[in-house]
Amino acid sequence: MVPSFSAIAGFTLTASLLISQYYPNYSIRASSILTFLALFSLLAVVRTVWTAVLWPHVFSPLKNLPEPKGGSFLMGQFPVILKYPTGEPARGWVDDIDHNGLLRYRYIFNAERLILASPEALREVLVTKNYQFIKPPQIGKSIGRILGVGVLLAEGDEHKRQRKNLSPAFAFRHIKDLYPIFWAKAREATSALTGEFHRSRTSDTNQSLTVEIGGWASRATLDIIGVAGMGKDFNSLQNPRNELTQAYQRVFDPGKVGRILQLLGIFLPIWFLRRIPVQRNTDIREANTTIKRTCLSLVQDKRKRLEKGARTDYDILSVAIESGGFSDEDLVNQLMTFLAAGHETTASAMTWTILLLCQNPAIQARLREEVRGRLPSLSDASKGITSTDIDSLPYLNAVCNESLRFYPPVPSTLRQAAHDTTILDQPVPRGTTIIMSPWAINQSKKLWGPDARSFNPDRWIDSTTGHANNTGGADSNFSFLTFLHGPRSCIGQAFAKAEFACLLAAWVGSFEMELAEPDREIDIKSGITARPKGGLLVKLKPIGGW
Numbered sequence: 001m002v003p004s005f006s007a008i009a010g011f012t013l014t015a016s017l018l019i020s021q022y023y024p025n026y027s028i029r030a031s032s033i034l035t036f037l038a039l040f041s042l043l044a045v046v047r048t049v050w051t052a053v054l055w056p057h058v059f060s061p062l063k064n065l066p067e068p069k070g071g072s073f074l075m076g077q078f079p080v081i082l083k084y085p086t087g088e089p090a091r092g093w094v095d096d097i098d099h100n101g102l103l104r105y106r107y108i109f110n111a112e113r114l115i116l117a118s119p120e121a122l123r124e125v126l127v128t129k130n131y132q133f134i135k136p137p138q139i140g141k142s143i144g145r146i147l148g149v150g151v152l153l154a155e156g157d158e159h160k161r162q163r164k165n166l167s168p169a170f171a172f173r174h175i176k177d178l179y180p181i182f183w184a185k186a187r188e189a190t191s192a193l194t195g196e197f198h199r200s201r202t203s204d205t206n207q208s209l210t211v212e213i214g215g216w217a218s219r220a221t222l223d224i225i226g227v228a229g230m231g232k233d234f235n236s237l238q239n240p241r242n243e244l245t246q247a248y249q250r251v252f253d254p255g256k257v258g259r260i261l262q263l264l265g266i267f268l269p270i271w272f273l274r275r276i277p278v279q280r281n282t283d284i285r286e287a288n289t290t291i292k293r294t295c296l297s298l299v300q301d302k303r304k305r306l307e308k309g310a311r312t313d314y315d316i317l318s319v320a321i322e323s324g325g326f327s328d329e330d331l332v333n334q335l336m337t338f339l340a341a342g343h344e345t346t347a348s349a350m351t352w353t354i355l356l357l358c359q360n361p362a363i364q365a366r367l368r369e370e371v372r373g374r375l376p377s378l379s380d381a382s383k384g385i386t387s388t389d390i391d392s393l394p395y396l397n398a399v400c401n402e403s404l405r406f407y408p409p410v411p412s413t414l415r416q417a418a419h420d421t422t423i424l425d426q427p428v429p430r431g432t433t434i435i436m437s438p439w440a441i442n443q444s445k446k447l448w449g450p451d452a453r454s455f456n457p458d459r460w461i462d463s464t465t466g467h468a469n470n471t472g473g474a475d476s477n478f479s480f481l482t483f484l485h486g487p488r489s490c491i492g493q494a495f496a497k498a499e500f501a502c503l504l505a506a507w508v509g510s511f512e513m514e515l516a517e518p519d520r521e522i523d524i525k526s527g528i529t530a531r532p533k534g535g536l537l538v539k540l541k542p543i544g545g546w
């Protein structure tokens with residue numbers, strides 16, 4: 001195990017103080033500072049030569065794995081990774097390089113990274129040896145302030161315990177009762193958009209309304225997780241300037257400074273980075289205060305209600321309180337996790353789907369026909385929907401699945417080998433970073449066939465029966481990685497799919513949609529979730545008669 005730079009700094013500081021005190025002849029100009037600097041520089045150079053040159057090029061057991069051609073001697077593929085959106089380089093490598101399920105690439109200063117490129121490799125890491133691979137600890141230290149230190153960041157037995165206590169809230173028998181809430185919020189979003197249309201309409205020629213659809217999606221999904229997950233309506237659809245919405249808006253857009261801080265995190269301790277006086281750090285601090293305060297008041301209100309003997313609710317918060325397994329501080333952390341993990345992801349899915357439907361007007365029209373033909377009108381508030389109404393629409397579900405395949409909201413995620421282990425019999429040293437890229441796997445031609453990179457909802461419909469199929473035609477479940485698999489897969493998958501289908505059905509049934517800037521090239525904004533860079537401007541044209 002190679003000592004970290006901070007360990008080297010600690011060691012050399014102690015050594016130089018001792019040398020100056022007891023062996024002054026060996027110190028540099030009798031100065032402990034100069035001795036420290038000289039010793040630290042020497043050890044830092046030795047460490048760098050070992051980790052950046054000798055280990056990856058000569059000694060590493062991973063050195064013979066296939067890797068992308070043409071990396072820099074010292075920086076490997078880091079320049080390519082930096083240039084393209086998260087997950088994009090891996091998408092090419094998984095298909096273009098011959099491999100047996102594992103690929104290696106070299107990151108900054110040749111730090112080795114292993115891409116899992118086959119269903120077998122993914123199964124081993126996500127299921128068979130799940131707890132041998134942890135989330136890299138620096139993730140918790142950096143985004144933990146926004147994500148909360150809850151089930152998403154817990155490890156080992158602690159993760160098992162938390163997941164078990166939270167699981168009842170996500171069982172389908174409970175999620176199915178939430179469809180009416182999802183539908184009601186979808187209706188509210190649609191009428192808010194229609195209201196905007198009427199307000200902005202200045203003449204009869206002004207037939208459509210241009211909106212940044214990603215912002216609307218985020219506010220709708222934040223309100224949904226509030227009502228359905230915590231029994232609280234944040235009202236961000238009605239009030240876009242709401243404190244919580246703004247807090248998330250700021251932190252989910254890291255900008256250049258955020259990305260630089262993230263890279264510096266590889267070398268410098270997080271406590272130091274947090275103290276750098278840049279706006280990004282202020283934004284995170286303020287967002288953390290707002291989000292924590294909101295979650296604490298939710299926990300306190302819910303506890304009071306339950307103590308007064310109110311009927312037990314079955315939202316995530318009530319289930320977590322009733323399990324008895326969480327202190328108030330734990331509960332605040334869990335709520336922070338669900339708020340963050342549970343709204344930005346689904347909003348990203350909505351945004352990409354609207355883009356795809358604008359780019360494919362025939363698919364949009366076919367979906368609208370199914371929705372308007374089979375679901376009750378949104379304008380009739382007395383007519384609710386059930387889970388069966390939504391789940392029995394084959395084309396709606398096909399479009400949702402295909403969009404989640406095509407643009408997975410989390411394009412890439414990381415693990416780290418907790419100790420020396422193997423994947424597909426390949427020795428993997430402790431500390432190796434493992435990359436799982438839903439984007440690369442979901443669009444791999446090796447796994448999905450030659451049309452893997454086309455948006456084709458029909459792959460999710462059985463051509464003979466016309467019914468939905470659950471595989472999209474892929475041979476393995478592990479070819480669809482959007483929610484991962486195994487004990488650490490997305491706990492909110494059923495929740496997400498249901499709210500996504502309801503929102504999409506309501507929007508597509510109510511508006512014709514086209515891109516406001518059809519010639520603009522869509523760049524992808526990197527981050528934990530992927531979004532179109534600069535937002536997505538869409539022209540909405542309300543269509544009556546439903």
Ligand code: HEM
Nearest residue numbers: 151152341342345346349409410413483488490491492496
């Ligand atoms: C389309 C929407 C969504 C997508 C694509 C998605 C995707 C994911 C992915 C890929 C992970 C695994 C991350 C990792 O381990 O590296 C994950 C975990 C998680 N997701 Fe989701 N998610 C979505 C919606 C939701 C919703 C709505 C909720 C809550 C209501 C939620 C709660 C969670 C939680 C708590 C975890 C951590 C699970 C664990 O570690 O045991 N997600 N999600």
